[in-house]
Amino acid sequence: MGRVVLIFRLVLADVRRHRAQAAMLLLAVTAATATVALGMSLGGASDALYEQTRAATAGPDVVVYAPEMGTPVAPVLNELTRAPGVVGHNGPFRLVFATLTSRGFASLVVVHGAAEKPGAVDRPLVTSGHWVRPGGAVLERGFATALGARVGDRVTISGRTYPVVGIAVTAANSIFPWSSGIGPYGGPSDGGGLVWLTHSDVKALASRDLPLAMAVDLKLSDPAAARAFLDAHRDPSIRVNFATAQFIAEQDSVMLRDSQPILIIGGWLLSFLAVTGVAALAAGRTAEQTRRAGLLKAVGATPGLIAAVLLTEYLVLALLADALGLTVARLVEPAVASPTASRIGNVVGPSGGVIVAATALAVAVAVLSSLRPTLLALRTATVDALTVTAHRPRHRPLLTALSALLPTPLLLGLRLTARRPGRAVLHGCSTAGALITIDALLTFHVQPRWGYAQHRGGWGAGLSGLSNLRDDQNGKLLLSITVMAIVLALVNAITITWSTAMEARANMAVARTLGATPGQITAGLSVAQVLPALPGAVAGVFLGIGLYLTVGRATTLPILSMAGAAISVVLVTAALTAVPARVAARRPVAQALSAEAA
Amino acid sequence: MKVSSAVLRARGLVKQHGHGQGRVRAVDEVDLEVPEGQTLAVMGPSGCGKSTLLHLLGGLERPSAGEVWLAGRRVDTLSERALARLRRRSVGFVFQAFHLMEELSAAENVELPALLAGFSRREARRRAGFLLEQVGLTGRARHLPSQLSGGQRQRVAIARALANEPLVILADEPTGNLDSTATLDVLRIFEELRAAGQTLVMVTHDERVAATADRLISMRDGMFVDDTRLAGDATGWLGGLIGLEG
Secondary structure, rough: OOOHHHHHHHHHHHHHHHHHHHHHHHHHHHHHEEEEHHHHHOOOOHHHHHHHHHHHOOOOOOEEEEOOOOOHHHHHHHHOOOOEEEEEEEEEEEEEEEEEEEEEEEEEEEEEEEOOOOOOOOOOEEEOOOOOOOOOOEEEEHHHHHHOOOOOOOOOOOOOOOOOOOEEOOOOOOOOEEOOOOOOHHHOOOOEEEEEHHHHHHHHHHHOOEEEEEEEEEEEOOHHHHHHHHOOOOOOOOOEEEEEEEHHHHHHHHHOOOOOOOOHHHHHHHHHOOOHHHHHHHHHOHHHHHHHHHHHHOOOOOOOHHHHHHHHHHHHHHHHHHHHHHHHHHHHHHHHHOOOOOOOOOOOOOHHHHHHHHHHHHHHHHHHHOOOOOHHHHHHHHHHHHHOOOOOOOOOOOHHHHHHOOHHHHHHHHHHHHHHHHHHHHHHHHHHHHHHHHHHHHHHHOOOOOOOOOOOOOOOOOOOOOOOOHHHHHHHHHHHHHHHHHHHHHHHHHHEEEEEEEHHHHHHHHHHHHHOOOOHHHHHHHHHHHHHHHHHHHHHHHHHHHHHHHOOOOOOOHHHHHHHHHHHHHHHHHHHHHHHHHHHHHHOHHHHHHHHOO | OOOEEEEEEEEEEEEEEOHHOEEEEEEEEEEEEEEOOEEEEOOOOOOOOOOHHHHOOOOOOOOOEEEEEOEEEEEOOOOOHHHHHHHHHHHHEEEEOOOOOOOHHHHHHHHHHHHHHOOOOOHHHHHHHHHHHHHHOOHOOOOOOOHOOOHHHHHHHHHHHHOOOOOOOEEEEOOOOOHHHHHHHHHHHHHHHOOOOOOOEEEEEEEEHHHOOOOEEEEEEEEEEEEEOOOOOOHHHHHHHHOOOO
């Protein structure tokens, strides 16, 4: 017990002394675990929401659609309601393909005729207002949310104006914008909103020469046999579309089809950035940790205790960040899992498997980042550990000779880079990671777009279509990940610059005694960061292109913007690292030399 | 030996550390003139302000009050950039802890000041070779500092200080980390520099080393308490007399 208390006291003392570094580790690992946990949690989220909505609304097992194009289809649908295995039904009811305008927005809609008192199958759940009544419209909740419509608003459906009397959800249709189930004349659907009117109102609307269809909701005695039911009742003589509950649920999941890979790949990139940042941080503290290990050895600590002290700090912080990340994922998941508001219910949050995976990721970040400095500290003999100031850099004659041909800032920068090539690689990787996310965002924004529920000829002056929710969601996720990646990469750049400056402070002080100006030292430190950032940026662009071509199904690549982003990242790195570099370069020379000699 | 006008001057030089009651005057109203070609030794116990004085003279620290002039130019008011340029051409430092760059070879360390001063790599390399020969380390040019003895490292540091033919060399306890043989090697080099007319100010607490200078100033509590002209025959008969092994 005493041993555990001792470890935690030592860890706590060290965390207190290095609060900024602890905060950085927390930030990096939280961002990574939250993103990965969120991405992994989305698997099955739309299914879960569909099932909860279905249970709450007595959702049908099969919905049958038939376009009305001269041939009466009601008898066929009525016959299906009496088919073996059918234990309940709603309809047949009429569908009218119309357009709806409200608040300056316009959208294609499919209007369902509904009984004023819903039956046993498909009982839409009214979430505000009340169910349909003559002259009043009920909007499907996902559609209403996209439209910004509320109960009491007025909507115009193909020339007729109705008050919105209610907002409801149903499991008989896919989420907005895929609520229509069938397109006009039995063709493909461009998507659209769902509106319920009374049967008589639909009949009145149908008289306005709009495309029509009939539909019926069926409840089967064996819902698992829905596919067999479809196969048994296909009628080649009449155009009928079947939508099983499974099909509707699958259509729902299309909304998240890109969100999940964006989050998971983004999460791994953020994890990569976390590893690079924390590893750079740990490397910068190697000398201090080695000396700490030496002190512990000198007072009789065993290698096991020392390893526990050195690793526990990173592990504890990583596990804390993991808990934070999982909490963030839990809080954000409802909004990400159900961007349309077409479904009710709760997502269950990160499952046991997701928690294990995120925790393993956090532990991996901590161990990968701190294992090498810990092993180095353990292997260093006690006396050497007590006197060590920093791991001695290797002599690199070729680079030294090459740098001698360059102007002073480049000479200093190249030599600083050569002192710690591992850190330069980490910096390059960090830059590449940020570039991949930036280029993903740029690529996303140049892809050809088409909106759902849009009129092909446009809506005319004063009206605009509804935005593409799926693209909006993907854009927001990409933007969030890009911002997090940029923040982590910037923090990494500052950390690496500062640790480079601190480690090289004696050398830089000597250079100043030899006549290097503070400006040249600042520029040298900045150059030392820009040199690895350059190949990192180039690698980021190429890795990004490879990623989008293989995973992202990109049809257009904004090469010029990508090149611009790479150049910008390098310039921002130069500008940003100039700040800590300048602070370090302005430290009094005599003080730095005295500290080194002490 | 050539002794002429003052190359280094200080007037009313003060350096204070701390604030309020904790304020300490490391250098207290010091006046100093170092003629060109003179070898000056500043002696005193640890903490008396010798190193601080050297830092002030070399522009590594700024005085709290007073003036520092180098070659007729006031330097204490210069910007950091101008000071750096001045150091580049006019001042060479030698430190007790050598302060060589560990990842550079002896030759690379020595050529660095010339590179910083804008000389070509070839010229910097030529000078480094010449200077390493002067200090007797031609065969060690490619060695890293970690592969050299303390005395050899200090000779590399001296060669580095001479790289740009400075007006003055400021040496802070140059033999403080050396055994007597290495100390003698260093003093021999200083003697050669003195013979060549190089101005040298060295801070030491070793009387045997101080005895090799032209002039000895004793410091106590930040002030000069004695200023003595010496015979100044460095390591020849004096070296033997003062107990350094030849």
